[in-house]
Amino acid sequence: MTTGNLLLTGVTKSYGSRRVLDDISFGVTPGRLTGFVGGNGAGKTTTMRIVLGLLNSDGGTVELDGRQLTSADRRHFGYMPEERGLYPKMKVLEQIVYLARLHGFSKPDATSRATALLTELGLEERLGDTIESLSLGNQQRAQIAAALVHDPEVLILDEPFSGLDPLAVDVVASVLQSSAAQGASILFSSHQLDVVERLCDDLVILAGGTIRASGSRDALRAEHAGSRYELVSAGDAGWLRSEPGVTVVDFEGGYALFDADGADTAQRVLRTAVERGDVASFAPKHPSLAQIFKEVIQ
Amino acid sequence: MSTPTKTGSPSQAPLIWLVAEREIGSKLRSKAFLISTGVLLLIALAGIVIGGFASKNTGSDAMPVAVTSQTASAVSALPNVKATEVADQAAAEELVRSEKVDAAVLPGDNPAGYTVIALKDAPSSLVSALSQAPDVQILEPATTNPLLRYFIAIAFGIVFMGAAATFGGTIAQSVVEEKQTRVVEILLSAIPARTLLAGKVIGNTILAMGQILALAAIATVGLIVTGQNAVLSTLGAPIIWFAVFFLFGFILLAAMFAAAASMVSRQEDIGSTTTPITMLIMAPYVLVIVFNDNPLVLTIMSYVPFSAPVGMPMRLFVGEAQWWEPLLSLVILLASCVAAIVIGAKIYENSLLRMGTRVKLGEALRG
Numbered sequence: 214m215t216t217g218n219l220l221l222t223g224v225t226k227s228y229g230s231r232r233v234l235d236d237i238s239f240g241v242t243p244g245r246l247t248g249f250v251g252g253n254g255a256g257k258t259t260t261m262r263i264v265l266g267l268l269n270s271d272g273g274t275v276e277l278d279g280r281q282l283t284s285a286d287r288r289h290f291g292y293m294p295e296e297r298g299l300y301p302k303m304k305v306l307e308q309i310v311y312l313a314r315l316h317g318f319s320k321p322d323a324t325s326r327a328t329a330l331l332t333e334l335g336l337e338e339r340l341g342d343t344i345e346s347l348s349l350g351n352q353q354r355a356q357i358a359a360a361l362v363h364d365p366e367v368l369i370l371d372e373p374f375s376g377l378d379p380l381a382v383d384v385v386a387s388v389l390q391s392s393a394a395q396g397a398s399i400l401f402s403s404h405q406l407d408v409v410e411r412l413c414d415d416l417v418i419l420a421g422g423t424i425r426a427s428g429s430r431d432a433l434r435a436e437h438a439g440s441r442y443e444l445v446s447a448g449d450a451g452w453l454r455s456e457p458g459v460t461v462v463d464f465e466g467g468y469a470l471f472d473a474d475g476a477d478t479a480q481r482v483l484r485t486a487v488e489r490g491d492v493a494s495f496a497p498k499h500p501s502l503a504q505i506f507k508e509v510i511q
Numbered sequence: 512m513s514t515p516t517k518t519g520s521p522s523q524a525p526l527i528w529l530v531a532e533r534e535i536g537s538k539l540r541s542k543a544f545l546i547s548t549g550v551l552l553l554i555a556l557a558g559i560v561i562g563g564f565a566s567k568n569t570g571s572d573a574m575p576v577a578v579t580s581q582t583a584s585a586v587s588a589l590p591n592v593k594a595t596e597v598a599d600q601a602a603a604e605e606l607v608r609s610e611k612v613d614a615a616v617l618p619g620d621n622p623a624g625y626t627v628i629a630l631k632d633a634p635s636s637l638v639s640a641l642s643q644a645p646d647v648q649i650l651e652p653a654t655t656n657p658l659l660r661y662f663i664a665i666a667f668g669i670v671f672m673g674a675a676a677t678f679g680g681t682i683a684q685s686v687v688e689e690k691q692t693r694v695v696e697i698l699l700s701a702i703p704a705r706t707l708l709a710g711k712v713i714g715n716t717i718l719a720m721g722q723i724l725a726l727a728a729i730a731t732v733g734l735i736v737t738g739q740n741a742v743l744s745t746l747g748a749p750i751i752w753f754a755v756f757f758l759f760g761f762i763l764l765a766a767m768f769a770a771a772a773s774m775v776s777r778q779e780d781i782g783s784t785t786t787p788i789t790m791l792i793m794a795p796y797v798l799v800i801v802f803n804d805n806p807l808v809l810t811i812m813s814y815v816p817f818s819a820p821v822g823m824p825m826r827l828f829v830g831e832a833q834w835w836e837p838l839l840s841l842v843i844l845l846a847s848c849v850a851a852i853v854i855g856a857k858i859y860e861n862s863l864l865r866m867g868t869r870v871k872l873g874e875a876l877r878g
Binding site: 267303315316359363 | 688689695
């Protein structure tokens with residue numbers, strides 16, 4: 214019984230003399246959404262295609278639950294390619310049923326699963342329409358259904374949110390979250406860092422073919438938190454400017470954003486602030502994913 | 512995450528069939544395909560019916576013939592003749608001249624007892640019907656009627672080229688469509704490339720064979736209905752052989768078309784790799800029309816895998832082939848078929864995921 218622990222170790226890939234992936238190692242854990250971010254040409258799609266067996270790596274291993282990944286394992290993977298594609302002239306339901314059957318489901322099972330999933334994705338009115346007659350956003354939903362219909366234990370989604378309006382992003386996000394809640398391991402790439410930040414549990418940041426950072430989102434944010442703090446107090450916070458070891462970044466009345474040269478300094482600032490008046494909030498300021506991203510890819 | 516309906520590594524047969532089913536379904540839903548098939552069958556039927564009338568010379572309508580009271584009984588007993596009784600020779604000649612009748616049969620003092628009057632040409636069917644032919648025994652029967660032979664050559668050539676080009680083109684387009692829309696990436700994450708290829712080849716072969724069998728059925732029924740049983744008895748076996756040869760010939764071509772198409776990424780580029788194969792399927796058509804009376808060319812054609820489906824039935828029809836020849840040719844065809852599938856599958860597997868510019872043949876073979 215597989216549980217879906219996907220592990221890449223030292224994966225490399227070159228096209229001619231150009232090395233596009235260099236020693237890529239990271240894991241994707243069941244029940245968690247792993248965000249895969251990186252600039253254009255960073256190697257995200259190449260990595261995903263290697264995991265799916267669509268491309269051979271030059272070195273390194275891809276394992277599922279500690280065993281070398283086989284094509285039989287990959288039948289239980291779901292995949293949404295970067296460049297979308299379904300048969301343009303096939304009807305939505307028929308197409309998803311067909312894909313489910315290719316993954317080994319019987320026709321009645323495939324039909325009921327496809328219908329339920331397409332309904333969840335908001336396409337219940339369009340089941341009998343051809344793919345080419347759908348709007349781009351709806352084609353995208355059908356594409357996600359294609360990746361999910363066979364209840365995959367590992368889901369690899371290349372830019373699942375691109376081209377979706379905010380409402381559709383929410384629909385897709387909730388479908389992915391419920392899939393993760395049922396135990397699927399999900400790896401998805403995205404350029405929309407705010408969506409990744411909101412959705413993912415784990416994060417892998419790729420740049421120039423190498424992993425720049427990976428781990429749980431919260432750990433990464435804490436790691437890159439540095440020593441920036443936010444203080445909201447009742448009185449004027451102007452006194453901070455003369456505190457030793459403190460660099461004020463932003464300041465307005467009782468609000469101040471500052472860098473401290475250490476945890477001690479921060480604690481001292483808090484004590485001083487409490488002495489000077491009521492403190493509404495004092496907290497280390499976690500950087501946004503966009504900030505971390507910029508920082509690590511440099 | 513697994514459910515009881517999922518199987519670990521299922522046998523490929525149901526998957527191949529699933530792919531084949533989709534190929535057939537999507538083609539049968541195309542109005543253009545249904546209409547063109549309908550037109551093709553109608554043309555075939557029309558050809559046979561017209562050919563039937565032409566071969567009977569007189570057509571099936573009764574020939575109007577003027578008779579006098581003395582000849583009326585003899586003529587009205589003949590089949591396909593509509594006798595019109597007139598008073599005398601002058602009245603009969605008048606009817607012939609005004610073309611109200613095709614001929615007139617009058618009493619004559621020759622041994623036969625009749626004189627036949629016609630406007631320009633002797634009405635041969637009438638004359639032979641009236642004469643009592645002696646028994647004829649032919650020691651060395653002449654070869655087949657050259658005109659019939661020519662039409663049969665065209666028919667085999669055109670049916671082979673038409674069906675092979677139509678369904679070869681279909682499989683090529685279907686391969687490129689999957690590549691161009693990238694649905695192939697999803698398909699290959701579910702099933703092996705060879706399974707996909709096998710399904711496509713089988714699906715299109717079934718479609719092509721369906722069309723061939725429909726044509727054969729129409730031809731048979733048409734020949735029977737128009738009373739051309741003699742043609743049918745000589746054409747029956749060649750038609751069956753044609754169907755058998757076409758089956759394997761098409762599998763060979765389909766594997767080649769699929770492999771060639773997998774090397775390009777856009778519909779616009781299909782021609783750049785499939786043109787040589789299209790030439791291959793046009794060659795038998797051209798050759799059989801030009802050389803249908805040249806035994807050497809026909810013999811060569813009947814053994815070359817690409818032209819055997821046309822060449823061998825043609826030789827069987829004219830009675831030049833020995834009984835073992837179609838079997839030997841079939842063995843050669845089967846061997847080429849296996850080779851094409853092995854090489855084609857390799858090219859297909861290696862090219863399917865390469866997008867962008869055309870994959871070079873050497874790279875496709877090496878992988």
